[in-house]
Amino acid sequence: MKSKFSSFLWTIIFLSFVLLSSNMVFAQGETFKFRMATLYPRGIGYGEVYSNFAENVKKMSGGRLEIEVIYDGEGVAATEVFSATRTGLVELGAPYQALHAGENPAGVVELGLPGAMADYLQIRSLFNEGGWIEALDEIYAKHNIKYIAEWTSPATYLLTKKPVNSLEDIKKWKLRAPGPYGKMLKNLGASPITMAFGEVYTSLATGVIDGVDGCNIIDHRDGKFYEQAKYLYPLPLAGAQSMPIIANMKAWNKLPADLQEIITMAARWGSDEWAMKSLVWEKKALKEMMDAGVKMSPVPSDVDKAKWLEAGRNVWPEYADKDEGSKRLITIQNDFIKKLDL
Template sequence: MWLEPYIQPPVYIITKNPINSIADFKGLKIRAPGAYGKFLRNLGASPVSLAWNEIYTSMATGVIDGSIGSNMIDHRDGNHVEVAKYMYRLPLAGAQVLLAGAQVLPIIVNRAAWKKLPEDLQAVVRKATVIHAEEQLAMSKKWESEALAEMQKKGLLWSPEPSAADRKAWADASASLREEYAAQDKYSKQLIDILKNQK
């Protein structure tokens, strides 16, 4: 049984050259596993599957042009700014973040154990999961901010903010994947529905 999910801060793409528009993704070799790879392929990139510990060397030697990371902390801990200087912020919000802009971390409870709890305790657990989600997001944002400051000291630069047309292209690429994943099973559909209702 799903309780309150929480959404991590957005993922970012670090690249060796700036991304000035969606057109710059065409043919770009980006380490992007799974759904991230499908998403970037919709934008014209060439996703590459690599183990996490191969990213640094692959960017340094030109095997890949960039990498998508779970969050800013991953890029910092991988020392990626030493071999790629440009960070691209994904221009998505709300439901559009699915599969491209964030990690969604649901809290799952055994249904049989849940049903054994009286309603008043179920209410307590539900309230606790909401508090946990809010606190986790606040801590994640703090850690992201610290990671960003460290990377900027090492020379991190930002690609330009996406134009309105680029934001629309991202939203369109996101929409098709949301529907694809929603059709896979009832849990994926439930998650999509939750995200669609987020602002």
Template sequence: MITNNKSEQTMVERAAPKRGRLKSLAVAAAFVSIGLLASFQAQAATTWKIQSVWDAGTVGYDLFEEWANSMEEKSGGELIIKPYPAKSVAADNNGLFEAVRNGVLQGMNPFTLYWSGKIPATVFLSSYPAGPDQPHHWDIMFYSMGMLEKTREIYKKYGLFYVGPIQHDANIIHSKRPVNSLEDLKGMKMRVPGGMVAEVFQQFGVSTVSLPGSDIFPALEKGTIDAADYVGPAVNYELGFSQVTDYIMFGPPGVMSVYQPVDLMDLTVNLRAWNALDPELQQLVEDEVRNYSQKHYLTIQKRNIEAMKKFVAEGDTVTRLGQDDLEKFRRAAIPIWFNWASKDDDAKAILDIQIEYMMNPTMGYITEEDLKAAKGM
């Protein structure tokens, strides 16, 4: 009996190390599986490089960077967006456009109007003189009236996918003397964007000049120009415009700008990169762009409110055009709208959507008589 017990004990003792080894092997196999899974997930993740036109250190870029970095977690690690500030990969706007088309970058966050020379329809994909002047007008046209689908159809011809608009701000005018009516513009030398905006202001006796943003302050300081358009109050205050002008021209109450009231940005990506995404991931990106648009807009508007208090405290005066002025401005602008739309079938298709909306009784911005006058009928 003793011998048998010893034998059984010996067998148990011999079996124990074997079970230990099997357990160790199982644990090791589990770690290998986890490692392989993590490796697979890392390989499966899609990485996009996206360059913004905002400079590093600006509120615009901080917001864009925060949004881009959030996408990895929101996508469960499936999409990683690496943000880049202005000029960091592509040195200029032309380079940015081509870098996205060619796949050097997978996407861009530009001001949509930048491409009016390359994609003529974009002149109507952000605000223009006396057009729809509230941010929600543009969201309605994009998301409820088919303008988003038409825009995507246009961009597809260039190997691009237009994900969606991003609300930004209005552009406003700072001047050395008060502008209380359109008549007060006559004889002024003003920095404005070229193209459609310049053409409309010229109808009211303005001598328009084109200057890069960095040249505006010295031109106002030296008196070589009387007034200048640029972006919204927050940025313009930081640029020191209160030091060289005394007046800020707005439209009627509730309208900051009659010529560029809703200056839209967007997210546009390489078409091949977009098509490579799973449909559920595509939908996530679209939804998050809409969320980002709201946060971007509201943050900048908060900064604008704070900046306007500073302008007023430093002696600047807000002047406003009246509703009659806005209607005169629109009548002068409408023929110029159609001039620009006649240059390109896609531009005309976009303007047609907007005309339908502006003629609807919910808007009432233009009438049949306005159209007849624009067409010389």
């Protein structure tokens, strides 16, 4: 495997030249306008990072490549981001893979299964040193998609309308929990429902669902879900979530090499910005929610902790059997964990 550090260093050198040369006559080159479909509605905190990514690409390309950010509900729904990118309706996408499990099962493993690694540096290393980037590049290519970079978010937590005094309480509850999170909660007797982020608030308010997961604390705050659901379960379903930046393969191949490099580096910078903002925003979001009346459900018993962990890990074999891509990612992850003795 080629050294990622060497590749990263040369990319930095190249982009330094681009930035220093930004006043040169780039207008002589061909210009491009891309649209990027995202998973969040306008006004949600993480949308700022998408906008910054687009602005960075514009600056680094000297205006040769402009990206219009399309937020959920403004032409492409969150549930359509993967297919819109695959078909070329948009040139770039930032999908939430749990909403596209039927189209790309391996994406759910990529997102992060319950019981997987939670440390940010370990996750980044799995992608960039452990072999996931190479595997994902091949997996996404089969869908006419170019895989660009991973953006990793904090742990996801279950927010409910009633306190969870024991896991017996959630049996038969209707909970927004897409993909493996839903399967984990189903193992505990709940009734999982898949729905887009923008549908959650109304569904909580009208009693369609009794709680929501697939969201980190920042998402719960930004979506104002805490106004309808006041109880936060202390154990995370997933220790982290990694979501990709992707491109339609045909559109990607039309770009000159320097613009491809600019998008790739801007996406990597976006990944770091996403993580740093997550650290700051998560603490702030939890305080704001608590100040608004959110309470922690009681500390789970040892029995419930064991049930919770078992319900999550029991999802792994099922996803390994989904397709060859899923099996490959899980095998690489297990080998990586053993190699680093994690």
